[in-house]
Amino acid sequence: MSWKELFKFKPGKFILVVLLHLTGGISEVGVAYVLTLQFNAIRKHHLELFLIYALVQLILYVYVYLAYQFAGIVWQKLLQQYFHLVRQEIADHYFEDQKHHRSSDVQNRLTNDINLIHSDYFDSFRYIIGMFAAIFSVAFSLLTFQWSLLVACIIFAAVQIYLPKLLDQSLQKAVSHVSNANKKYLKTLGDWLIGLSEVRRYFASPTMFKIIAKSSKDLENANVEKEKVDQKLDYLNQLSYSLGDALIFLLTGFLVxxxxxxxxxxxxxxxxxxxxxxxxxxIANYTGRMRSTKKLRQEIWQARKQITSKKDRNLEIVTSFSIHDLAIDFDNGEGVSYADLAIKNGEHILLTGDSGTGKSTLFKLLLGELKPSRGSIKYFGFDNKEISPDLSTIGYLPQEPILFPVSIRDNITMFKQKLDKLVIPAVGQVQLVSDINKFPAGIETKINLDKLNVSGGQKQKIVLARSRVHDSQLVLIDEATSAIDQHATMQILKAVLKTNATVVFIAHNFNEEMRKLFDREIKLDR
Structure with missing residues (x-):
């Protein structure tokens, strides 16, 4: 992110803002220039000339105000269009990079970090343009009146420009601290608010509020520290300004x-x-703020890099897989190791094992959400040959189904209209028809994520229907019928297992009738 990129994005609007600030800065100095002529006219008792200069001065005042106001409006519109593109690129990058990203990190990048760049970099750049115009206008004016004044100003200017560089590193550190503190605060909110109902049930709100308050205090302290560095920068600038102003005034008096x-x-x-x-x-203040965002802008630049789409990688549909010496180590020192296993095309596997044996973790490894510490995973296609997998073709039904604030139909088709004709048959296969008939809007009922208007079992059925219409050839089901009664579960399993798809199903407390539906059972051990 840089002003050069912004210029390339919308050169017309960028140039307009620059011209408005340049002419605004020149006009501000023009007011002082005309004031000199006014006092010269007074000394010569020339009233008519004085009034003419007063009118010119008024016109310049009005232009300065209008130029800066209009420039501000155009600049904000330009930046919002630019940031919209940046946010889209960041979202595309996170979507395509096949890595697990915490929602708080993504939120922080898309909101707080961009706001910091907005205020500390781009707005600073805009103000600097007018200030440079003012400096050159003053230099020209003083040169026409008395060259020695210009020389003196140049000397004081050099001192003023140098002093703020002493705080560059402190400013960069302060900006990074604010970004990291905001990221941690958002994560804390997400970690606790997602379980708000449990907090209420066990009257644990004092603990939650205490932890959130501490995280909020850390963010507050980070902002305070940044403000302190900003104030130090302002103090240095003000000190050099005051000294220079006093000495220049004394020199002017001597010359007059x-x-x-x-x-x-x-x-x-x-x-x-x-x-x-x-x-x-x-300029010293704003360039310091601009430099303080260097690291953050580099991070955002990395987060915007385009990743080659899966469709461009000659990836193929996954139908089966095998694992060899597969293991993953976690940050807390624990880990999971798996025995070698191979799942054949079209097999229906019941995956069991005690809690902590890594059943759900295996699914996340297969989906690429987690990276193994060692070992390998091989994926196979329709002809049982090893392939470069398109992991998006693997059907996945997690323990907690993920729905979106759109209609039940769109939650099933995931916005692919060509699949609309398959929705009704899929709804029947997962025993969802009677549930949908209870809603006035039927299949077009919109899911309300704030006040959830579907039950846990209905959520699971909707996601099961999603896997049916997308016809995945490898389906991973992680206890996705736990909220559905046993009779309905039997009917759903029969429908799911009737297809030629390879199915791996994680479940607890399965009865013998259910076990018989599967080709074999694989039990994971610690």
Whole structure:
């Protein structure tokens, strides 16, 4: 993310904003220049010329106000369009990279991090444009009045530009700290609010509020530390500005008294100083803030990189798999190792084992959501030959079904209209017809995620129907009928296992009648 990229994105709007700020900065200095001429006219008792200069001054004031206001509106529209593209690229990257990302990290990247770039980089860049215009205008004006004033200003400018560089590293560290603290805060909220009903049930709200408050306090402290560094930067700039302003005013008085400069400069030198040193102070401040975002902008740039679509990789549909010496180690020091196994095309496997033997973890390894620490997974296609797998073709029904705030139909087809004709048969196969008939809008009923309007069993049936219409050739089912009564489970299993798809089903407390539906049982041990 950079101003160069923003220019390439919408050059017309970018140039318009730059021109408005340039002319606005020049016009601000023009007010001080005209003030000098006004006082010269007063000294010569030239009323008519004084009034003309007053009118010019008024016109310049109005233009400065309108130019900056209009530039601000155009700039914000430009940035919002640009950030929309950036967010889309980040979302595409996270979607395609086949890695597990915490929702809090993604939220932080798409909101807080971009807001930091917005305020500390792009808005700073916009302000700097007008300030540079003001500096060059002051330099030209002083040169026309008295060259020694320009030399003195250049000396003080060099000092003012150098001082803020002392805080560059501190600013970068402060910005990173804010980003990380916000990321942790969002994760804490997500981890606790997802189990809010359990917190209420066990009256554990004091603990939850205490933990959330601590995370919030860490974020608050990070913002306070950033503000402290900002204030130190402002103090250094203000100190150099005040010293320079006082010394330039003394020099002007000396030159006027000795008839080496125009009388009107006594009145306008304060305005010139304000424009010059104020702009220098602002440039030093804003360039420091821009530099502080360097690391964050690099991270966002990495998160925006386009990843080759799966469709461009000659990937094939997965029908079966095998594992060899497969194991995964977790950060807490624990891990899971698996015995070698091979699942044949079309087999119906019942996967069992005690809690902690890695049944659900195996599914996540097969889906690419987790990376193995060692060992290998081989995937096979229709001809039982090893393939480069398109993991999106594997049907997966997790313990907690994932639904979206759209209609039941769209939750089943996942927005593929060509599958609409398969919805009704699939709904019948998973015993969902009677449930749908209870809703006034039927299959078009919209899922409400805030006030869930479907039961746990209905959610599982909807996701089961989703796997049916997408006709996956390898289906992984992780206790996805736990909320459905035993009779309905039997009917659903018979429908699912009637197909030629390879099915691996994780379940507990299966009776013998259910076991007989499967070709074989694989029991995982620790």
């Amino acid at each position: 008294v000795n008839h080496l400069a125009a009388f009107g400069l006594v009145a306008s030198i304060g305005n010139f100083n304000s424009a010059l040193f104020g702009s220098l102070q602002g």
